[in-house]
Amino acid sequence: MTARTSDIEMAAGVLRAGGLVAFPTETVYGLGANAEDSAAVARVFQVKGRPPSHPLIVHIRGAEHLGDWVEDVPASARLLAERFWPGPLTLVLRRGRRVPLDATGGLETVAVRVPDHPLALALLSAFGGGVAAPSANRFGSVSPTTADHVRTELDDAVDFVLDGGPCEVGVESTIVDATGDIPSILRPGGVTREDLEAVLGCPIAVPSTSRVRVPGQHPSHYEPRARVVLVEPEKVVAEAELAQQLGHQVGVLLPPSYADTPVKAHAVLAVPGSMAAYARGRYGFLRELDLRGCDLIVASLPTEEGLGAAIANRLRRAAGPRLASE
Ligand code: TXA
């Protein structure tokens, strides 16, 4: 997995020349372009098949550079950046003039984060600027957590893939709107609500998945090809067997307390007991069930505490109403 110095330099050169680099972060792989190059940013949208109104995250190399990319850094944002960066936290702040509107989907705010991955940080240092990057998957599908996922999905559309092995966290960053006095969570992720509240010393708003809050936050997203059905943990086995009898090729994500229960289904994967391991493996599990030819996946939601909140959020969206127009 260890990319060489020459790989980093090559990748930085590709960014400087207006090309696209897929790179590892601690959460998922990103599809990066020079954030200040509108043409390169436009290519990211085109390769992903993402509507231009869906804003990207600008990745920077250290909290001390935040002021270069945003207009104003409220005290709470400063506190969160100092405490959680590098790490799976994205701060939405007022857009600085360096950031073209193409990268923010026309918004006057910009999402910024410092990823906690040695290769991402090495790339950002070698490049020197900001890297606008969404997850390196086609719009609406499952985020990639290995370089192979990226190669399989985006193939020749990317100019360089920096291979950093599997991602540690496996679920995207937590996005916090820090433009106002009281920050709020726009997307749960790798930094938990409990962590944020401990640092801020006050409660923080819990996200709702029932409506579109910001562009790029549709209820259906992060989807495998197979349809996802969510049921109570104690109903997973019965629901899966019934669907299999009805002729579906059923994939099962078996809750930890049922790990030893035999299930008559097409493919069965046991969910790890630890939330960290589940978060790390989940996108890979969904990809594997797709690969094994499942057309229906039966799963249950974990308890929505800590990382469980982010996992439940993505599972709900994977099961959400499919928007045919996307
Ligand atoms: O962990 C992550 O965040 C990964 C890695 C690659 O850093 N990136 C990622 O990017 O998940 P993406 O594009 O798949 O999701 C970014 C989301 C957008 O869909 C949008 O909802 C939100 O960030 N976002 C970006 N800019 C925003 C803004 N100005 N205001 C509100 N939300 C914004």
Ligand code: MG
């Ligand atoms: Mg994404």
